[in-house]
Amino acid sequence: MQFTLSEIAASLGAVVFGDGDIVLVGAAEPMDAGPDQLALAMNPKYADGIAKGKARAALLWDGADWQSLGLDGAICLNRGKAAMPLLTRALDPGLGIAEGIHPTAVVDDTAKIGAGARIGPLAVIGANVTIGARATVAPHATIGYGTVIGNDLVLHPGARIAHLCTIGDRYIGQSNSVVGGDGFSYVTLDKESAVESLRGGMAEGEKAVAVVGSHHWARVHSLGGVEIGDDVELGASSTIDRGTIRATRIGRGTKIDCQVQVGHNADVGEDVMMCGNVGVSGSARIGNRVVLGGKVGVSDNIFIGDDVIAGGGTNIYTNVPAGRAVLGSPAVKIETEMAIRRELRRLPRLAETLRELQKTVSKLVDKN
Amino acid sequence: MQFTLSEIAASLGAVVFGDGDIVLVGAAEPMDAGPDQLALAMNPKYADGIAKGKARAALLWDGADWQSLGLDGAICLNRGKAAMPLLTRALDPGLGIAEGIHPTAVVDDTAKIGAGARIGPLAVIGANVTIGARATVAPHATIGYGTVIGNDLVLHPGARIAHLCTIGDRYIGQSNSVVGGDGFSYVTLDKESAVESLRGGMAEGEKAVAVVGSHHWARVHSLGGVEIGDDVELGASSTIDRGTIRATRIGRGTKIDCQVQVGHNADVGEDVMMCGNVGVSGSARIGNRVVLGGKVGVSDNIFIGDDVIAGGGTNIYTNVPAGRAVLGSPAVKIETEMAIRRELRRLPRLAETLRELQKTVSKLVDKN
């Protein structure tokens, strides 16, 4: 795969300065870029790297003096970061799966696969599956029976989509991601479980009492599937459980990082972003454009409004109204948490101050 | 798969009201249920949904006036939630793996597989494996050599069970779950590692000092396997490491959600429940009927007594006596943590109050 500098500029809707015929096979950081790699230096702080490196062509900041940097050609952009999606997409060599269905793939006769598919070695596609056009299914990926998927599917090696799920266009499942595992749902048949009793107590603001006993967990099977909108990506090793009766839902445009768990019956909005190690418990409802930082936990059955942002490590136990930025465990407004953290660091000193003040006051009381 | 309302009632040991011959192909929430789906409305608050929906038959609360809701038939139950296991099990269409061994599966000649097995495409079963009756092994699942498993095994796509493990009846391994990976166990050969020194210091209550140096980690191989009792389920992408010398143990009836890690040599009791993202460190011992909420962490080598409940996000660094409900990081009694959290929110104000009080007292001292 190779491009001329002009071709790259055209894909970005940008103008070429200098020699547009320079042939490029990839991109690199300013210091690392060879003569056939586009140096990425969208900020003047990288000027030095360009000057010292071997790049002939670079992507520079708006108004850069590309000639003084020793380049033969350049593209200069106002907000360079915004060019990264188009640029990296053009240069991405892909998963290397040949067009057609590999002879070792096991594709059920009743599966319908759209034009232009690349089904890799040892992939398994079940009965009555429907997949749109231009699917890429890497080795060891699995699609269960009756599942319906849109166009431009990309499944990395070992990605799983279970039976009876519905997925929109341009879904990307990273390696070993899992859509449609069974929900974690059990009941005790004989009596209320300790957890139910405890939760009841907490909800009513009473002192929590653990009422426990000998019980077994009876499994509730998950009959609902998973419904995923267009343009959703699921990170490596992440998991989305299927619903109990209705489907677990993930809205259009939502992006999920690695090691994330979304529980059964969860209802996640559009353009949501969940960073690594996030855990969303069963039946939680999450609005649109919510951002959950790394390791955020969301309790079951709660509601998080549109545009909420939760900083890394936040544990959300209760509903969060739309538009709020939260942090901490338990989650509070980010300003509140920052104030708490400031005082926490001084807490041992504060306690000491209080003890001394007690003594002083005690003496005053004696005197008076 | 289809059932009559009478058949469903019989499986629940319940009475049918109205037309028991209504044919049903699944279940749905009250508003979503079509004429051939059983509407699930075990609480009077769903009455309106039933009335507005298209369901002909429903599972209702005890004493419900099913006729006034426009239904043709109904089952009314006292504690409807308790009917969910039997009901959903009856309606679960399963993994869709045909009976027999798929020709693309790689099953070692020495493996013994019980009657009624469903071994899917591209599954791998190693030498000297023994599996009981009615096993379902989905595509891309793997069972290592010498492992012994009971009846009614269900392995979802990509589930792994390593070599030389022992598993009871009715084990369910969700997609990409892993039993029997090597433990995370290293020693430094030259001298104590920084972690050992630090831990020593902390244990003795001294000021912790990081004694560090140039060291390499020497790997301790894991010779023990994993021993799992009957009726255990392991969630998608969850992992249970094998023991160093003896086996890591998981007791009968224990249920483990997705994204959970159980370290080497851990000894987990019966009927334990671990929710998503839980991490149990090596050699931890966990009693019976313990419930660990989402994202709970358990330090290595500690002991958690029977019937302990840990709320979501709790980090348990030290032993917890039986029957206690804990919360927070570090874990304390749930009442204590609730009290701390109440005061934490007021901490900035408390600090301000203290500063003002100091000034007031200072003036009083000057006066006196």
Place this chain on the structure above:
Amino acid sequence: MQFTLSEIAASLGAVVFGDGDIVLVGAAEPMDAGPDQLALAMNPKYADGIAKGKARAALLWDGADWQSLGLDGAICLNRGKAAMPLLTRALDPGLGIAEGIHPTAVVDDTAKIGAGARIGPLAVIGANVTIGARATVAPHATIGYGTVIGNDLVLHPGARIAHLCTIGDRYIGQSNSVVGGDGFSYVTLDKESAVESLRGGMAEGEKAVAVVGSHHWARVHSLGGVEIGDDVELGASSTIDRGTIRATRIGRGTKIDCQVQVGHNADVGEDVMMCGNVGVSGSARIGNRVVLGGKVGVSDNIFIGDDVIAGGGTNIYTNVPAGRAVLGSPAVKIETEMAIRRELRRLPRLAETLRELQKTVSKLVDKN
């Protein structure tokens, strides 16, 4: 596999006491060891177990009176723990993959595989892959095109290495681990995202304000691979994302436990240890010999110096200087966190004390 006691002693560079010809097939804990298993009792506290058990041979502490324990032979060691790597390595029966390439493995014609390889059933190795000598690749493992790997590779079932990665000697990838998934990198094309605005505000110490709006996430493709040094191990279900332009880097000797996520562009040093459920965000830089306890979170773009130790459950939001031991959320010096935790437990009482003191002072003020 079996050894004589003398052979084991020789592998440890130790002396045999008593009968060196005892034949052993494995090791076990003192109470569990049979006559053909080496009892491991490197501490006098296990003397009783030895005496009560059936072992004929044992690994004992330095100076142990092996004859009085009823043994026929023994090895006595000064720091027995240090013998575990060699001992367990000698006794490890391995993954049971036959030498050669299994006929069901799919190995591209252009892949170069060194001598002595064991490529298991249904493994997939892509075009232009280069692997050194003595590789073990278990069933369902995948290596993407163009990846270069050193000698003595071990990939457990379902382990993934993506295309265009570089890995040193003795790499161990546990089951379902993933190297080289795409980074979690998105930009908004129209305007600054809420997260960027919020971060800007926080960096400048201003009150954080969530500036939100309707935006879509535009995907930045990951063109960089992953570069891994010699002697690295990656735990089951753990994931290391590929870099955006340059590679994500993991230094020589670094050990990573299960359920860990390392984000794109991260640069991790040598001999680092990351315990279970750790999350390292994108572009974080981590020095040499750093130890991250279970569930530690590291924010993106920060720097952690050499020899830092972070206790379990710590969230690191900002740079940490070399040599520091940290704990808590947010991470502070471990002594500070221990002091904070001590006072936190007393916080409700402290608040109460302050309230009473206020009343006392108020009375004093009235009097004066």
